[in-house]
Amino acid sequence: ITWKYGKNERCVPEWLQGTLLRNGPGLFKVGDTEYNHWFDGMALIHSFTFKDGDVYYRSKFLRSDTFKKNTQANKIVVSEFGTMIYPDPCKNIFSKAFSYLLAAIPDFTDNNLINIIRYGEDYYASSEVNYINQIDPMTLDVIGKMNYRNHIALNMATSHPHYDDEGNTYNMGTALMRFGMPNYVIFKVPVNASDKEHKKPALRKVKQVCNIPFRSTLFPSYFHSFGMTENYIIFVEQPFKLDIVRLATAIFRSVNWASCLRYDKEDITLIHLVDKKTGKAVSTKFYTDALVVFHHINAYEDDGHVVFDMVTYKDSNLYEMFYLANLRKETHEFIESNNVNFSPPVCQRFVLPLTVDKVYIGTNLVRLKDTTAKTVMQRDGSLYCLPDTIFEGLELPGMNYKFNGKKYRYFYGSRVEWTPHPNKIGKGDIVTRKYIEWTEEDCYPSEPVFVATPGAVEEDDGVILSSVVSLNPKKSPFMLVLNAKTFKEIARASIDASIHMDLHGHFIPTQSTN
Numbered sequence: 001i002t003w004k005y006g007k008n009e010r011c012v013p014e015w016l017q018g019t020l021l022r023n024g025p026g027l028f029k030v031g032d033t034e035y036n037h038w039f040d041g042m043a044l045i046h047s048f049t050f051k052d053g054d055v056y057y058r059s060k061f062l063r064s065d066t067f068k069k070n071t072q073a074n075k076i077v078v079s080e081f082g083t084m085i086y087p088d089p090c091k092n093i094f095s096k097a098f099s100y101l102l103a104a105i106p107d108f109t110d111n112n113l114i115n116i117i118r119y120g121e122d123y124y125a126s127s128e129v130n131y132i133n134q135i136d137p138m139t140l141d142v143i144g145k146m147n148y149r150n151h152i153a154l155n156m157a158t159s160h161p162h163y164d165d166e167g168n169t170y171n172m173g174t175a176l177m178r179f180g181m182p183n184y185v186i187f188k189v190p191v192n193a194s195d196k197e198h199k200k201p202a203l204r205k206v207k208q209v210c211n212i213p214f215r216s217t218l219f220p221s222y223f224h225s226f227g228m229t230e231n232y233i234i235f236v237e238q239p240f241k242l243d244i245v246r247l248a249t250a251i252f253r254s255v256n257w258a259s260c261l262r263y264d265k266e267d268i269t270l271i272h273l274v275d276k277k278t279g280k281a282v283s284t285k286f287y288t289d290a291l292v293v294f295h296h297i298n299a300y301e302d303d304g305h306v307v308f309d310m311v312t313y314k315d316s317n318l319y320e321m322f323y324l325a326n327l328r329k330e331t332h333e334f335i336e337s338n339n340v341n342f343s344p345p346v347c348q349r350f351v352l353p354l355t356v357d358k359v360y361i362g363t364n365l366v367r368l369k370d371t372t373a374k375t376v377m378q379r380d381g382s383l384y385c386l387p388d389t390i391f392e393g394l395e396l397p398g399m400n401y402k403f404n405g406k407k408y409r410y411f412y413g414s415r416v417e418w419t420p421h422p423n424k425i426g427k428g429d430i431v432t433r434k435y436i437e438w439t440e441e442d443c444y445p446s447e448p449v450f451v452a453t454p455g456a457v458e459e460d461d462g463v464i465l466s467s468v469v470s471l472n473p474k475k476s477p478f479m480l481v482l483n484a485k486t487f488k489e490i491a492r493a494s495i496d497a498s499i500h501m502d503l504h505g506h507f508i509p510t511q512s513t514n
Contacts, residue, residue, distance in 0.1 A: 003055070006489035012053060012481055013463065013490075015454050017510040019137055020048045020465055021116040022446065023125055024502030027061065028324065031074040037082025037258065038322040042067055043113035043125055044500055045140050048467065048479050051510070055479055055493050060140040062125050064133055066111040078109050082323065084256040108156075110145055115159035115504035119169050120194030120202035123506070126159040128224070134201075137508055144201075148173065151203040152187055159504065160225035160295070162404065167191030170209070170276075172226050172235065176244065182220060183211035186233055186274060209233070210279035212272055218244045222261055227299035227308040229405045232282075233274040234299055234308050234352075239267035240292045240316050263316035265290045271385065273306060273352060285382040286352055286375070292316045297347060297397040300407045305368055306352040309411075309430075311395055312387075314343040345395045345416050347428065348387035349373050356383070370431075391428045391435060393417065396447040396504070400459050410460045412448040412484075415439075425466055427487055436487045438464075438480075442472040446502050450484055460484045465507070468492075469499050 003012060026044025028035045035041055046059035061067055066078040079085045108129035116135075117126045124132040124146065134143040148154040157173035164170065169189045176182055186209040193202035212235060214220045219241040227234030240263045247260040271286035292313040299308035320326070321342070351373040353365040364374045365383065373388035394413035409431050415424035425448045426437035438445070445466040452462040464482040477499035481490045 003053075003491045003493050005491045011491075012050070012055075013453070014053065016050045016451065016463060016481075017052075018050055018451070019508045019510075020050075020449060020505060021123070021137055021508065022046050022048075022467060022502045022505035023062075023113060023116050024500055024504075025113050026500040030070045030076050033076040034324070035076065035080060035083045036256070036323060036325075037080070038324055038327060039113070039319075040080035040083045040111075041113065042070065043111055044502075045116070045125060045135065046467070046499065046502070047137070047140060048465070049138075057479075057495050057497065058140060059497065059499070062112060062133060062135070063142045064110045064112065064125075065145060066109045078111070079257070080109055080111060082256050082258045113503070116506040117159060117161050117169070117171075118163065118506065119189040120191060120205075121196070122194050122202045123508070126157075128156050128159060130155055130157070132157075146201055146203060148203065151201070151206050152185065152208060154185060154187075158223065158225055162226075162228040163401070164228075164405070170228060170233070172223070172233075174220055175211070176220070182214050182217055184214070184220070184223075184235060184237075185211045186226075186235070186279075208279075209276065210274050210281070212237075212274070212281060215270060216241070219262075220244070224294040225296045227296045227310070228276075229299045229301050229306060229308075231276055231301065232299075232306055233272075233276055234296070234306065235272040235274065236293055236296075236310070237270040237272060238293055239264040239269060239290045258319065261316065261319070263290075263292060265315065271350070271352065282354075284352075284356055286385055287382060288350065288385040288387065292318075292343075294318075295395065295397055297411050298399055298404060298408055300405055301354075302368060302407060304354050305366065306354060307349060307368070307371070307373075307407075308352075309347060309349045309390060311345045311397060311413075312348050313345060317343060344393055346392050347390040347394055347397070347411075349390055349430075350385050350387050351375060352385070353383070390430055390433065394426060394428060398448055398450055400450050400452055400462065402452060403459055408459060410484075412450055412464060414445070414447055425464070427460075427464075427484070438482055438487050438489070440468075442470045442475055443468050444470065444501060445480060447504060448482075449505060449507055451507055458485075463490065467499060467502070469501055 025041025027042040043062035049056040110131035112125035112127045114127045123137045126132045130148045132146050153175045154173035155176040161169050161171035168191050172186050188207050193205040221237040222240045243260045268287045273282040293310050295311045297309040351366045363377050371388045374386040376384045395416045396414040399411045424437045424439040425445045445468045449465045462484045464484050466480045468480050469477045476494040478492045478494045
């Protein structure tokens with residue numbers, strides 16, 4: 001791919017060496033059958049390898065079992081979250097009943113389309129189910145399919161793990177039926193878990209950090225991510241819930257799994273704080289008003305407080321917007337049909353005091369001077385948290401990962417406005433509350449990924465990478481490189497191939513790919 005440089009720029013930084021892996025839905029029709037939802041499409045992974053001033057592009061559909069079954073049948077035969085496939089109507093009533101029974105606790109798809117995650121030195125395409133597919137980050141070939149259940153009692157796990165300074169991976173999942181009492185499970189995979197010589201899976205060394213009982217046995221909270229500081233895990237048990245009975249009977253009632261999620265706006269949101277070393281939850285009950293959260297931004301400890309930032313919504317309508325019937329509408333029609341129901345993303349800061357002395361009811365326990373967030377003592381001893389609004393309209397947040405779990409200043413994200421696709425990426429300054437952005441007509445940039453300058457001291461010393469697609473057939477897709485400080489364009493590389501809108505990804509420095 002050939003570079004085109006920005007104004008007053010002559011080359012991409014020599015230190016930019018490595019591979020950016022991106023994952024997302026890329027195929028929505030098989031034969032005469034189509035998926036209903038954008039999050040159902042079959043996973044298409046693409047990579048941008050930066051080497052000695054050049055960039056190389058590669059893409060490949062994830063050769064999952066789901067992909068193989070669908071393509072061999074030339075139709076969609078495996079159910080996805082928003083698209084339910086029913087047993088063959090030609091089967092007799094007994095075999096159909098048996099199929100229903102097997103589907104009561106679903107054996108989920110392995111169409112891992114959300115993110116690329118690392119366990120040990122192994123890389124996996126992941127979604128939010130019990131299956132992940134290990135891939136070769138250079139060729140994008142599937143090395144093998146893994147099942148969390150073979151190593152730890154989980155039905156589902158997130159696609160947004162955390163990595164500590166040593167390289168250990170922390171993640172979180174849900175244990176439903178078949179595994180005793182239902183729990184949320186936090187687990188750790190050590191950095192040395194990989195076994196290249198004998199090809200043993202990194203998950204064989206998984207360790208459970210702790211489990212948290214469901215607040216409601218039949219209505220566990222949905223979660224897409226969680227927070228982590230040096231010493232604590234933050235889990236937000238939101239009132240966006242999975243109806244277990246509805247899930248178990250979905251195929252009987254001819255509804256998809258997505259319909260099993262319910263938002264209870266009259267409920268509260270519980271905030272769990274877990275000590276990473278002991279695995280014990282802090283006994284204080286923290287809570288806030290009803291909200292929906294998909295992405296945490298960052299979390300850290302500051303003068304006896306745990307501070308965490310996340311992107312929140314007032315309702316759960318975001319998922320509904322991404323049904324393909326919605327996305328195919330003209331922009332003005334899309335705006336009209338979603339204007340009433342759309343809740344914009346709001347980046348909010350919550351602060352949890354670690355020491356709770358005897359105080360008067362109604363007292364604010366937050367002592368930090370750089371935030372308006374409050375935590376107020378209630379009559380029953382619980383603490384009610386009122387957030388500080390940082391910014392409105394940014395999603396898919398990213399940051400300099402060297403500051404993960406530490407006090408930070410900058411974060412990056414996709415600007416969410418009245419369009420089916422984000423058409424801007426931006427940088428937020430938490431201290432000044434100022435915002436800068438990059439945008440270009442007819443262009444739709446992916447989630448911005450920060451790559452730090454080697455040896456950098458300043459938090460925003462580095463570049464932003466984003467793959468950009470266009471609905472204009474005369475404009476080729478391109479890889480965009482921005483100066484992370486100024487958000488000015490350094491370079492772009494046009495790609496002579498069709499590129500899809502994706503979700504999340506992972507940058508692997510060259511030394512990690514050898």
